[in-house]
Amino acid sequence: MRIALDALDAMGGDYAPANTVAGAVMALREYPKITKIFLTGDEQAVRAELAKHGCTDPRVEIVHTTQVVEMSDAAVEAVRKKKDSSVSRAVDLVKKGEADAIVSAGHTGAAVAATTIKLRTLEGIERPGIASYLPTKKNVCVLIDAGANIDAKPLHLLQYAIMGSVLSSQVLGYKNPEIGLMSIGGEDVKGSEFTKDVFKLLKGSSLNFRGNIEGHDLFEHPVEVVLCDGFTGNVVLKTAEATASAVFRWLKRELKRTPFRMLGAWIARNAFRAIRRKTNYENYGGSPLLGVDGICIIAHGSSSPLAIKNAVRVAVEFIEQQVNPKIVEAVRSYNQKNPSARPAESVADAV
Amino acid sequence: MRIALDALDAMGGDYAPANTVAGAVMALREYPKITKIFLTGDEQAVRAELAKHGCTDPRVEIVHTTQVVEMSDAAVEAVRKKKDSSVSRAVDLVKKGEADAIVSAGHTGAAVAATTIKLRTLEGIERPGIASYLPTKKNVCVLIDAGANIDAKPLHLLQYAIMGSVLSSQVLGYKNPEIGLMSIGGEDVKGSEFTKDVFKLLKGSSLNFRGNIEGHDLFEHPVEVVLCDGFTGNVVLKTAEATASAVFRWLKRELKRTPFRMLGAWIARNAFRAIRRKTNYENYGGSPLLGVDGICIIAHGSSSPLAIKNAVRVAVEFIEQQVNPKIVEAVRSYNQKNPSARPAESVADAV
Numbered sequence: 020m021r022i023a024l025d026a027l028d029a030m031g032g033d034y035a036p037a038n039t040v041a042g043a044v045m046a047l048r049e050y051p052k053i054t055k056i057f058l059t060g061d062e063q064a065v066r067a068e069l070a071k072h073g074c075t076d077p078r079v080e081i082v083h084t085t086q087v088v089e090m091s092d093a094a095v096e097a098v099r100k101k102k103d104s105s106v107s108r109a110v111d112l113v114k115k116g117e118a119d120a121i122v123s124a125g126h127t128g129a130a131v132a133a134t135t136i137k138l139r140t141l142e143g144i145e146r147p148g149i150a151s152y153l154p155t156k157k158n159v160c161v162l163i164d165a166g167a168n169i170d171a172k173p174l175h176l177l178q179y180a181i182m183g184s185v186l187s188s189q190v191l192g193y194k195n196p197e198i199g200l201m202s203i204g205g206e207d208v209k210g211s212e213f214t215k216d217v218f219k220l221l222k223g224s225s226l227n228f229r230g231n232i233e234g235h236d237l238f239e240h241p242v243e244v245v246l247c248d249g250f251t252g253n254v255v256l257k258t259a260e261a262t263a264s265a266v267f268r269w270l271k272r273e274l275k276r277t278p279f280r281m282l283g284a285w286i287a288r289n290a291f292r293a294i295r296r297k298t299n300y301e302n303y304g305g306s307p308l309l310g311v312d313g314i315c316i317i318a319h320g321s322s323s324p325l326a327i328k329n330a331v332r333v334a335v336e337f338i339e340q341q342v343n344p345k346i347v348e349a350v351r352s353y354n355q356k357n358p359s360a361r362p363a364e365s366v367a368d369a370v
Numbered sequence: 371m372r373i374a375l376d377a378l379d380a381m382g383g384d385y386a387p388a389n390t391v392a393g394a395v396m397a398l399r400e401y402p403k404i405t406k407i408f409l410t411g412d413e414q415a416v417r418a419e420l421a422k423h424g425c426t427d428p429r430v431e432i433v434h435t436t437q438v439v440e441m442s443d444a445a446v447e448a449v450r451k452k453k454d455s456s457v458s459r460a461v462d463l464v465k466k467g468e469a470d471a472i473v474s475a476g477h478t479g480a481a482v483a484a485t486t487i488k489l490r491t492l493e494g495i496e497r498p499g500i501a502s503y504l505p506t507k508k509n510v511c512v513l514i515d516a517g518a519n520i521d522a523k524p525l526h527l528l529q530y531a532i533m534g535s536v537l538s539s540q541v542l543g544y545k546n547p548e549i550g551l552m553s554i555g556g557e558d559v560k561g562s563e564f565t566k567d568v569f570k571l572l573k574g575s576s577l578n579f580r581g582n583i584e585g586h587d588l589f590e591h592p593v594e595v596v597l598c599d600g601f602t603g604n605v606v607l608k609t610a611e612a613t614a615s616a617v618f619r620w621l622k623r624e625l626k627r628t629p630f631r632m633l634g635a636w637i638a639r640n641a642f643r644a645i646r647r648k649t650n651y652e653n654y655g656g657s658p659l660l661g662v663d664g665i666c667i668i669a670h671g672s673s674s675p676l677a678i679k680n681a682v683r684v685a686v687e688f689i690e691q692q693v694n695p696k697i698v699e700a701v702r703s704y705n706q707k708n709p710s711a712r713p714a715e716s717v718a719d720a721v
Contacts, residue, residue, distance in 0.1 A: 090555070090557050091557045091558070091559060092559070093559050128560075156616075156620075166554055169554065169561070169562045169563075170562050170563050201605065203517055203520065203600075203601055203604040203605065203608075204441070205441075206441050206442045207442070208442060208443070208444050209479075210520070210601075211520045211521050211601045212520075212521050214601075233608050233612075234605065234607075234608030234609040234610075234611060234612035234613075235608065235611070235612040235615070236612075237609070237612055237613075237616075238612055238613070238615075238616035238619075239612070239616070249554075250554055250561075250562045250565075250602070251601070251602065251605055253554040254552065254554065254585065254602055254605060254606060254609075255605060255609050256585075257554075257584050257585030257586065258585040258588070258605075258606050258609045258610055258613070259585075259609055259610075259612075259613045260585060260586070261584075261585035261586040261587075261588055261589055261590070261610075262585075262588075262589070262609070262610045262613040262614055262617075263613055263614075263617050264586070264589075265507075265588075265589035265590070266613075266614050266617050266618075266645065266649060267617075268589075269507075269645050269648060269649075270641065270642070270645045273640075273641035273642075273644045273645050274638055274641045276641065279637060279638075280637070280638040280640065280641045281638075282634075282637055282638075283633075283634045283635065283636070283637030283638025283639075283641075284634065284638050284641070285634070286630060286631070286633055286634030286637065287625055287630075287631040287632075287633075287634025287635050287638070288634075289624075289631065290621065290624035290625045290627065290631045290634075290635070291621075291624075293624045294617065294620050294621045294624050297620060298617060298620075
């Protein structure tokens with residue numbers, strides 16, 4: 020298995036290429052299935068980081084790039100104008116058949132645009148969506164779209180529902196995964212004009228659709244697939260992450276106020292560790308970009324080496340599990356079952 | 371001070387009128403400034419609840435209503451067709467000058483619609499917005515709109531920014547409150563078509579606008595006013611609440627796993643209490659609906675008696691603080707400072 024790891028773009032400052040290279044070194048040690056990791060970025064900087072880890076692994080190949088996508092760049096423009104950026108070159112490696120998957124922790128929009136433009140979407144899919152994992156009471160659920168398609172159309176969400184169901188059943192092992200639409204009230208009549216249109220599309224489909232869900236359903240009555248447009252999904256994920264992390268920080272401060280409390284916290288320390296592990300995004304690794312004709316794993320913008328390593332792990336799993344052919348098959352099967360509402364055609368006119 | 375408390379609508383089941391009446395009884399005991407609480411709802415049911423508390427306070431007046439707004443009713447339709455619902459009658463009392471403020475824990479959409487239709491909006495304001503309080507590291511910030519205006523226009527958000535600033539400075543005491551626009555990336559170019567339009571409006575205004583903010587800014591680098599459309603705001607609030615509550619629930623379960631951990635938790639119990647207090651919505655009371663020509667406080671849908679009591683407290687504060695005339699003054703002053711971008715007129719055409 021050959022991974023193209025965007026080692027540089029858009030991370031700037033302290034993180035890149037330090038964390039991306041450190042994560043690659045961890046992944047090489049842990050996953051012997053990897054036969055090659057391409058590190059795209061400034062050769063000298065990447066080489067210096069590899070040296071810090073004493074890494075002379077022959078499976079590493081540096082692909083030198085000269086341009087950098089900045090966080091302030093507009094996504095599509097960055098792809099068109101900066102052809103020699105690390106994210107562009109990483110995608111090129113997959114396009115040329117030299118790598119099996121891309122992992123990027125840089126500018127999400129640029130990674131989505133580069134992948135969509137260069138690799139195109141799968142048959143029957145109009146726009147790719149990022150599928151992220153959210154911890155639930157007993158396990159995890161899939162949230163799609165976490166930020167690939169900001170101004171989405173209702174039809175895109177129908178396609179996300181199909182793709183999310185495939186991921187949920189094929190990778191997470193849920194039988195007949197249930198889909199919930201993120202909205203602002205559980206009742207059918209609640210929501211924005213947009214979610215009401217999506218609701219109608221899903222209600223009339225053969226998919227296993229529960230209906231509208233709200234924040235508390237995410238954790239208490241979880242569905243297997245949480246459906247939303249990219250803006251809402253990104254806000255949900257970042258708010259959930261930020262809230263969990265604020266609660267832990269505030270709790271830590273309270274626990275440090277007196278030696279007595281500190282003693283209690285020390286005695287119960289394993290409980291805190293367990294809960295931190297459950298809520299730490301680093302352990303979930305990267306989020307697959309579903310719907311492109313290739314494999315692209317989006318890692319968190321401020322990824323630690325551990326998060327990068329786990330994003331590479333997700334890429335390895337994806338290569339093994341052959342999710343893309345299953346998505347194409349699921350879309351075809353959906354079209355056969357719902358002849359009056361073909362996702363790629365007549366529904367588009369109806370909405 | 372005279373409060374009209376919607377004691378019944380849309381809560382159904384175990385909560386209403388039990389919790390609303392219990393909250394009213396608590397408020398009457400604690401706030402001697404209250405000269406009257408109208409309880410609108412089914413007289414017999416309300417009377418039975420009052421009897422449970424042994425409440426014979428002469429300040430209570432029951433206003434019997436015969437219709438109930440169900441959670442599944444569409445908001446505007448509920449107001450038009452169910453004129454004798456408890457929320458409608460509560461608003462009527464304010465309209466007739468018999469009460470100074472409405473408190474509702476029922477169907478948010480119906481409360482917003484009834485208030486907007488019957489009381490109208492303030493001069494210069496097109497649509498009202500719900501202002502909710504979110505805890506930050508040191509204090510609280512104002513999030514507007516938390517769910518009144520689901521399919522908002524950019525201009526509405528400019529008006530929310532003005533109203534949120536007035537609330538933040540006049541009620542919370544912040545000098546020159548800073549405004550942040552909830553988006554999906556801190557950079558100016560990031561966001562949906564909608565937030566990009568709002569960004570342009572605010573950037574070109576005389577308001578104290580920081581720019582885009584994301585989840586982690588809510589708690590780590592808080593602004594005083596968090597700006598978003600009603601759909602996004604509602605999702606942010608409910609996700610934050612649900613996440614905090616899931617983290618506590620999971621932590622509790624971990625702490626109960628061994629007697630050793632339980633001992634630690636018991637020793638440190640005051641730290642848990644402090645943090646629960648900080649993150650418990652019940653302590654923040656209700657959320658004012660800003661922009662209507664009257665005072666309406668929206669309480670949480672599943673309000674406990676404590677939450678209802680605190681919503682009544684917020685109503686009392688609002689009556690004292692005379693926020694509405696200050697909003698009208700702030701809009702006028704904004705229009706003078708920004709002659710080329712009057713919120714109620716030319717900007718509407720420009721967007």
